[in-house]
Amino acid sequence: MFERLAELTIRRSRVVLVVAVLAVALMGVLGVGAFGKLLGGGFDDPASESTRAAEVIAEKFGGETNLVLLVRTSDGRVDAPAARRSGEALAADLSADKRLTNVVSYWESGSDDLRSRDGSEAMVLAHVTGDETQRRENAQEVLDAYTGTYEDVLTVRAGGGAAVDSDMSKQVVDDLVLAEAIAIPLTLVLLLFVFGSVVAALLPLVIALIAVIGSFAQLSLLASVTDVADTATNLTTALGLGLGIDYALLMISRFREQLAAGASVDDAVRRTVSTAGRTVAFSAATVAAALGALLVFPQYFLRSLGFAGLGVVAVAAVATLFVMPALLAVLGHRVDSGRLPWAKPGRSGTRVPPLWGRLARTVMRRPALTALPVLAVLLLAASPLLGITFGTSDERVLPEDAQSRQVATALRENFDGSEDSALHVVIDEPVGRARLEAYAVALSGVEGVVRVEASTGGYAGGRPAAAGPGDAALGRGDAQRITVVSGLVPKSDAAQDLVEDVRAVTPPEGAHPLVGGVDAQLVDSKDSIGDRLPIAVALVALTTFLLLFLFTGSVVQPLRALVLNLISLGATLGVMTWIFQDGHLSSLLGFTAQPMEVAMTVLMFCIAFGLSMDYEVFVTSRIKELHAAGADNESAVADGLGHTGRIVSAAACLLAISFFAFGTSKIGFMQMFGLGSGLAILIDAIAVRGVLVPAAMRLLGRSAWYAPPSLRRLHDRFGLSEGGPGAIPTAESSHVKDLTRV
The missing domain is CATH 1.20.1640.10 (Multidrug efflux transporter AcrB transmembrane domain)
Structure with missing residues (x-):
């Protein structure tokens, strides 16, 4: 072919x-x-309980709150006459906006929960309508229309999921432009140096x-x-x-x-x-x-x-x-x-052994002495994985000056719980008033819950909080919605435990409540990814093993490659945990320490593993070619690395630049992805290919190419390795020597 x-x-x-x-x-x-055409988000399992809850709420109750307008007045009091008039006018404008539903303001509801403790700020809650694409467009239009100064009396800032998605989408585009502006010139300079x-x-x-x-x-x-x-x-x-x-x-x-x-x-x-x-x-x-x-x-x-x-x-x-x-x-x-000018032809008749070939021979003379220190350093780098925790992205991945992040901080510090981060319990079937009230009372008694709001009234501490008919908008003949507000830090361990506690409350007889909200989404995402992760890892390992077997004809080489790649990946993920979860270098890189983003960590694993195997094939192909031509194992490894080591190191530097450029991103998880992927590439190209591969090949000896007779026959029939037209003897030349600088 x-x-x-x-x-x-x-x-x-x-x-x-x-x-x-x-x-x-x-x-x-x-x-x-x-x-x-591209969308924000996408971190949730569409079949999870939290997603199904959101769908029912969207269908029957106009959607969950995903926009919070934080309003501050010029005179410092939201109850002042001028502030009240402007606040009511703002709420009326928002209610008339077809892009929004479920608009609730402090001035209309009179709820103290929507006013800050010092009375200087108030909230207006809403749901931005539309699918993922439409919601992004609608959110941006709403933000453009209503944030800033309103009637010269109010200052309006936007937060909530819709605002975070809007800020994140704009930041992604800006970061991409900056990353390309950095990566492409540096890549060209390095290519000029290499060639x-x-x-x-x-x-x-x-x-x-x-x-x-x-x-x-x-x-x-x-x-x-x-x-x-x-x-x-x-x-x-x-x-x-x-x-x-x-x-x-x-x-x-x-x-x-x-x-x-x-x-x-x-x-x-x-x-x-x-x-x-x-x-x-x-x-x-x-x-x-x-x-x-x-x-x-x-x-x-x-x-x-x-x-x-x-x-x-x-x-x-x-x-x-x-x-x-x-x-x-x-x-x-x-x-x-x-x-x-610097690329001058070498003297004819001279041949200096390539750097990577000399390194390989040094390693193979004393494989244990050279490999053990490298292995120890990589295992030490992997040690932070013992304390790794996982989360999902929120406003904290944005820069501190992002408006949606500032609003989220204000809500946590100045308000007694926020409905934007509340748990939303929905029952998609008729429920009698008495049974609903008993369920709401039980929910309000769960440790960590500040208040519960239902169509039957408000509840706190396991009892009704105030007399009244409740919020009629939370109930209808065929469904009921209950809002569970806590004072816990969103996405914290305690907030995740609260999800499990709320789900464990005995529901009304014959009812099947669905629990949603940002904390429930986190719990469901972690469970969903955790359930499928073993399948993904098994598929990666199996397909990689089969491909490398077809390429080398050995069952040992794929196993050696898998073990070494897992060691380098462990070191990379350990360093990223040390930096982004434990907070080291946070002041230098400008991010907020938080649990490792679960989806981005899985993505980084797959990317880094694939690129490690990329270089594995580069190196193994040349070693296999020389071994098949009759070279002994040590000579094949040394000469193979001598030819390909400089190419792999140059390729690794070039590819690492492409990823490291995303370290300039102002989005936390993009920094982690860029720096982690770049580091994985360099660790693999230098420590693994330069030291651990020749050491492993020396220790394995002739068994490195072992395959059972039946599999050997299978490879002879279906396998592929470098071959083709007769090889033309190669010699080191000025063109090749240019690459030894890298």
Whole structure:
């Protein structure tokens, strides 16, 4: 297959490039509309109890409160005549707005719970209508219309879930622009340093550009048929840029190596496609296997990123396998045009052993002495995982100057419980007044509950709080809604325990209450992801094992790769826990310490695992090629790392830049994702590939290539490894030596 692909790109190189230009133009047109289709949120399980509760409340009660307008008066008293008149006018305007339902204000309800303790602020609660896309648009329009100064008397700020989503969506776009502005120039500089020539350095950017444009096109198509999270833009951009450059770097390096050995341009392209091209195909398959595991989760945040990641990996691989050989065939020896002053050819007849080859031989002479200290450091880095806790994103991931975060802080500090973070209990069936009242009384007696509001009245401390008919809007003939307000910090351990306690209260006879709200959503999300995580891990491990077996013909190599990758991933997640959960470096990076975001942690695991296997294939492919050609195990490892170590280190630095650029984000979980993914790549490329792999291969010896006879026959029939046209002997040249600097 790869031989036929090579012939196609050689004989029809200009046709391939014309088709590629047309395809990129079409993808660019499709990709323009991606941002308008992407959604915020997506962290909830659609089948969970909290989601079903929200659906019933939306259908029968106009929706849960997702917008809180915090109102302050110019004279400092919300009960002053001027403030009351303006407050009533604001509430009337909001009630008449078709984008809002369930508008409740302090001035209309007279509820002291909607007024701050010092009387200087009051709340107006509302529900922003529409599906995910419409709600975002409606929320932004409402915020533009009502926040700021109202009638020169009130100052209005917005909080609640709708406002947080609006602030987060705008921040994601700003962060993406900044990350690209940082990553692309740094990447170009490093490529110039790596290749030493302008033309060779620009070629990987061509593939990366195709991958990024293709990623936005497939995001636009995906968003037309399913929900896609807006943070997918960050992932696909970083992956597209990084993988495009990684794969192109491998192809160009092999092509220049063949030219330096005296091959013709056509033969160099053939050998490059049949060896490095085969490696790219397997590498893409391993990354896709890791990202495909995200599809087992019901949250569309993870599921959409799984689809998007599979798409960008496919685009990057296809562009590398078709466009890059065509470019190399057209350019030929001109691939080294624009040689830079520092890239001077070495003296003929001399050959300095590559740095990574020398390191591998040193490690293999004393494998235990060199590997144990590295292993100890990685295990120490992983130790914070012993105290890891998980949560979901809220306003605290935003910068402190974000309005929605400031409102949330004010609500916690100045009000006795907030309905924005209350638990919402809904009974989707008729319930008699006496049974409903008894249930509400029982709920109000749960430890941590400040008050309970139902259609039958208000309750606190296990008894009615005040006489009165209650809130009629909370009840209807076929359903009842109960609001349970606590004074607990939202998403804290105590708040999560309260969810379980409320769900444990004996319901009215024959009724089946559903408990929702932000804390219930957190509990359900953790349970949902925890239930499916073993399946995802098993799928990643199984598919990776099968792919590496097909690639190497050994059952030991896949197991060795899995163990070493898990060690490097453990170290990465441990460091991220130490930083983002325990709060170290928070003042430097500007984030608020909180539990690890559960969905983002799963995403980072899959991304980092896939990219680790990416480099595993890079290295193992060359070692396997040399071993199959007759080299002994130690020579194959040393020479294989000598050839690929510099490529892996350069590729790792380039890919890490793409992810580290997102460390500049002002959203906490995006910082964690960017820094964590970049760190995982560097740990894997340097500590694992440089030290632990040669040590493990030395200790395993000949058994590193073991497979039972039956599996060996299976591999002989179905397996794939680097091969193809006869190899042209390689020699170190000035082109290859340029890479040893990295």
